[in-house]
Amino acid sequence: xxxxxxxxxxxxxxxxxxxxxxxxxxxxxxxxxxxxxxxxxxxxxxxxxxxxxxxxxxxxxxxxxxxxxxxxxxxxxxxxxxxxxxxxxxxxxxxxxxxxxxxxxxxxxxxxxxxxxxxxxxxxxxxxxxxxxxxxxxxxxxxxxxxxxxxxxxxxxxxxxxxxxxxxxxxxxxxxxxxxxxxxxxxxxxxxxxxxxxxxxxxxxxxxxxxxxxxxxxxxxxxxxxxxxxxxxxxxxxxxxxxxxxxxxxxxxxxxxxxxxxxxxxxxxxxxxxxxx
Amino acid sequence: xxxxxxxxxxxxxxxxxxxxxxxxxxxxxxxxxxxxxxxxxxxxxxxxxxxxxxxxxxxxxxxxxxxxxxxxxxxxxxxxxxxxxxxxxxxxxxxxxxxxxxxxxxxxxxxxxxxxxxxxxxxxxxxxxxxxxxxxxxxxxxxxxxxxxxxxxxxxxxxxxxxxxxxxxxxxxxxxxxxxxxxxxxxxxxxxxxxxxxxxxxxxxxxxxxxxxxxxxxxxxxxxxxxxxxxxxxxxxxxxxxxxxxxxxxxxxxxxxxxxxxxxxxxxxxxxxxxxxxxxxxxxxxxxxxxxxxx
Numbered sequence: 001x002x003x004x005x006x007x008x009x010x011x012x013x014x015x016x017x018x019x020x021x022x023x024x025x026x027x028x029x030x031x032x033x034x035x036x037x038x039x040x041x042x043x044x045x046x047x048x049x050x051x052x053x054x055x056x057x058x059x060x061x062x063x064x065x066x067x068x069x070x071x072x073x074x075x076x077x078x079x080x081x082x083x084x085x086x087x088x089x090x091x092x093x094x095x096x097x098x099x100x101x102x103x104x105x106x107x108x109x110x111x112x113x114x115x116x117x118x119x120x121x122x123x124x125x126x127x128x129x130x131x132x133x134x135x136x137x138x139x140x141x142x143x144x145x146x147x148x149x150x151x152x153x154x155x156x157x158x159x160x161x162x163x164x165x166x167x168x169x170x171x172x173x174x175x176x177x178x179x180x181x182x183x184x185x186x187x188x189x190x191x192x193x194x195x196x197x198x199x200x201x202x203x204x205x206x207x208x209x210x211x212x213x214x215x216x217x218x219x220x221x222x223x224x225x226x227x228x229x230x231x232x233x234x235x236x237x238x239x240x241x242x243x244x245x246x247x248x249x250x251x252x253x254x255x256x257x258x259x260x261x262x263x264x265x266x267x268x269x270x271x272x273x274x275x276x277x
Numbered sequence: 278x279x280x281x282x283x284x285x286x287x288x289x290x291x292x293x294x295x296x297x298x299x300x301x302x303x304x305x306x307x308x309x310x311x312x313x314x315x316x317x318x319x320x321x322x323x324x325x326x327x328x329x330x331x332x333x334x335x336x337x338x339x340x341x342x343x344x345x346x347x348x349x350x351x352x353x354x355x356x357x358x359x360x361x362x363x364x365x366x367x368x369x370x371x372x373x374x375x376x377x378x379x380x381x382x383x384x385x386x387x388x389x390x391x392x393x394x395x396x397x398x399x400x401x402x403x404x405x406x407x408x409x410x411x412x413x414x415x416x417x418x419x420x421x422x423x424x425x426x427x428x429x430x431x432x433x434x435x436x437x438x439x440x441x442x443x444x445x446x447x448x449x450x451x452x453x454x455x456x457x458x459x460x461x462x463x464x465x466x467x468x469x470x471x472x473x474x475x476x477x478x479x480x481x482x483x484x485x486x487x488x489x490x491x492x493x494x495x496x497x498x499x500x501x502x503x504x505x506x507x508x509x510x511x512x513x514x515x516x517x518x519x520x521x522x523x524x525x526x527x528x529x530x531x532x533x534x535x536x537x538x539x540x541x542x543x544x545x546x547x548x549x550x551x552x553x554x555x556x557x558x559x560x561x562x563x564x565x566x567x568x569x570x571x572x
Contacts, residue, residue, distance in 0.1 A: 015570065023571060024459040077287070077384040080566040100382035105310060114306065117299035118385055 004087070005201050006075060006170060008050035011084035013070055013225075017042035044070040046225045047084070052218075054169075057202040059216035059233060061209075061240055066222040068205045072096060072172050075203065090169025090201075093119070097174070098159030104148035108139055108158060111147055115162040129165045136191075137161035138184075153181060160188055167195055172203045209237055288565060290558050292386040299385070303393035308400055322401075323408035326356065330412065337478045345480050346529045350416065350424075353409055354521045355477030357402065358435065362443050362513055363468055365398035369447030370454045370461060377572035387565045388558075391451040392444065399440050406432075409524070424528050428537050431523035438546045439516045445553030448561040455564070455571050474507055475514045481507060512549035515542050 017040040022028050031037045045067045052058055060068045073079040074086055076094035101118040102111050112133055116126035126133075134140055137157045147155065164171075171192065192215070196202055206212050212219065212233065219233040221240055229236045285291040293300065312318045333356075334349045345351050369391035373380070376390050417424045453460050484504035491498045507514050519542050526532055 023456065025457040025463070026459055028457065078381065079569055094383065097382045101379050103306065106306060110306070114299075114302050117296065117302045118379070118383060120296065120385075121298075123298040123302070 003053060004051045005054045005089050006050065006052040006203070007085075007087040008048060008071070008075065009085045009087070010047045010049060011045055011071075011074060011081040011086060012043060012047060013045040013067075013074060013079060014082040015042045015044055016040065044225050045074070045081075045222075048222070048225070048227055050220055050227075050230070052201060052203075054201055055199050056218050057196055057204065057216040059212035059219045060203065060205045060222065061207075061212065061219055061236070062222035062228075063244075065224075067225040068222055069096070069174060070225075071220075071222070072174050072203065072205060075170075076172055088170065091166075092170045092172060093163050093166070093168035094172040095160065095163050095174065096172065098156040098163070100159070102147055102155060102159065105146060107144045107146055108150075109143045111158065112162055115159070116165070119163065121166070126165075133161045133165050136164075136187075153184070157184055164191055164195070167198055167200055170201045170203065171195060174205045175207070209241060213237055288386075288562060290388055290562070293388050293392060296386055296389055299389060300393055300396065303389070304397045304400060307393065307397035311401070319404065319407070323405060323411060326353070326360070326405060326408040327411060330356065330408075333478055341479065341483075347416065347424075347525065349412060350525050350528055351480075351521065352478055353412055354525050355475065355517045357405060357409060358439060358517045358520050359472060359475055359477055359513055360405070361398060361402040361439060362446075362516075363472075364401070365395045365443040366446050366450055367461075367464070367468075368394040368398060369443075370450040370464065372447075373451045373455050373568055374458070374572055380569065380572060387568065388448070388561065391447045391561075395440070395443050395447045398443070399436070403436070413524075413528075426527035428523055428527045428534060431537060432520055434538075434543070435516050435520045435523065435546075438519070438550045441547075441550035442512055442516070442553050445550070445555070445557030448557035449553075452561045452564045452568075455568050471511075471513060474511055475517055476507060477517065481514075509545065512546070512553070515546045515549065518542055519546060 022031060022037070028037075048067070048071060050058075050071070060071060062068050070079065072094065073096065074081055075088060076092050076096065077086075077088075078094075078096075101115045103114060106114065112130065113123060113126050116129075117123060134143065137160075139154065139158060142150070142154070147158070150158070173192070192202070196215070202215065204212065204215055216233050218231065219236040219240075220230045221228040221236055229239060285293075285295055312322070317324070330349055330353050333352055337352070338344070338348055372390035372394050373387065379385070380387065413424045450460070450464065481504055484500045484507075488498045488501035488504065491500060519538060522538050522542075526537065
């Protein structure tokens with residue numbers, strides 16, 4: 001058997017970054033005649049390797065647009081890699097966005113069944129877990145209310161409860177916990193920790209380094225689609241923070257310089273004005 | 278504890294079977310929402326085809342001099358079948374683009390979405406047969422003859438054929454719509470043409486009469502060619518013809534049961550259904566990995 005539970009091998013993901021997306025026949029033919037059909041390549045991930053052993057918890061860090069979400073989407077089979085391969089041995093519960101399959105016109109009860117089925121469970125199985133889900137989501141009083149009348153916090157509670165009804169082999173979490181009140185967030189964290197203790201492998205994306213350090217033992221640092229560092233979380237987190245700090249300092253310095261120049265110019269203008277008078 | 282089993286290969290058509298409960302949920306949702314929303318519910322859904330049938334019957338009996346016996350039944354047969362193919366395919370065309378937000382966030386067999394729309398339309402089609410029953414019961418009362426026959430059961434064959442055909446066309450259109458959003462308008466125009474070419478409110482015998490006239494005048498028999506084309510190359514007409522053989526023909530004449538359905542239509546009907554099905558599934562399978570980049 002493979003020793004890795006998630007094996008991402010030299011994965012490259014390609015997007016078309018053409019100035020405008022052609023999605024209708026008319027434009028297609030016009031561009032075809034004018035020879036303007038172009039394909040501007042944009043690589044969201046470049047040769048990314050990620051090998052995860054069971055029971056590890058990985059944090060994926062990096063600035064905005066570095067390919068973190070793309071990587072999670074590749075692992076949860078939503079995106080197909082352009083090159084390379086992804087092997088996942090086990091069930092995946094991906095919390096990329098909570099309540100992706102929620103239909104606002106249906107009631108909470110109907111949505112629980114629908115979402116459970118979208119995750120690939122049978123109706124019977126969802127039925128057996130129904131009470132547990134309702135209890136965790138704290139929505140007992142709103143079961144037969146159409147979800148369109150729910151607040152966003154209630155919706156995400158529903159989504160999280162359905163998505164985590166079963167202990168998956170791999171749990172993928174993408175900054176979903178930023179919604180919801182403090183109490184529920186804490187409850188979610190507890191549930192995640194419980195799963196971790198139970199032997200679930202975790203993939204976690206967050207900008208909050210403290211949470212990352214708390215939850216994870218490994219980290220993968222991405223920058224513009226490339227792996228900067230990967231391994232134990234301690235050194236990577238420190239290195240990441242220093243880089244960010246350095247960049248912040250640099251930006252600050254640049255800003256200061258600019259401000260000084262502006263001040264200088266303003267003084268000159270004022271001086272000239274004074275001289276004229 | 279239940280293990281999620283993924284028995285069928287990812288991306289294949291049969292992968293749908295891994296999600297059969299979801300298919301049931303989606304179909305039930307569509308049906309439920311459709312009938313929950315309207316005030317009269319089911320009555321309304323059969324009232325609409327009945328009203329259209331009455332208007333069209335009046336217009337077309339006035340328009341054509343050649344009379345078709347039991348024209349309302351004849352018309353209703355054609356309309357019900359065509360309406361099914363039309364709604365099933367147009368609805369499944371939006372299935373992928375309309376579920377973009379879901380497809381971007383979770384993995385589900387992509388065949389699921391067009392499939393659920395087509396199946397919901399099929400269930401709806403079976404419900405709408407209520408209008409047919411009402412019509413035939415009313416005509417039975419008026420004429421004092423019992424118009425129903427055990428041969429009516431044969432429409433199950435037509436439903437299966439039309440269902441398979443619509444799946445194929447639906448998958449094909451759903452895939453195409455992802456890449457070319459304006460295909461909707463083109464398909465609408467095609468549907469209008471198709472409607473007129475399916476001999477729904479006229480009898481195809483009209484073409485043969487016209488061909489005989491053309492022959493007498495020594496012209497090329499264009500009407501004959503057109504009639505043959507519709508007869509052999511229009512799957513919608515083949516399904517309508519078979520449906521009529523099971524419902525309308527027993528009303529107007531007492532055909533022995535072995536002559537009810539022409540074997541030619543049976544073979545052509547299933548032939549077109551499977552051909553379209555395999556084309557649709559193949560195109561969908563080939564392109565499904567690129568969907569996410571365009572939605």
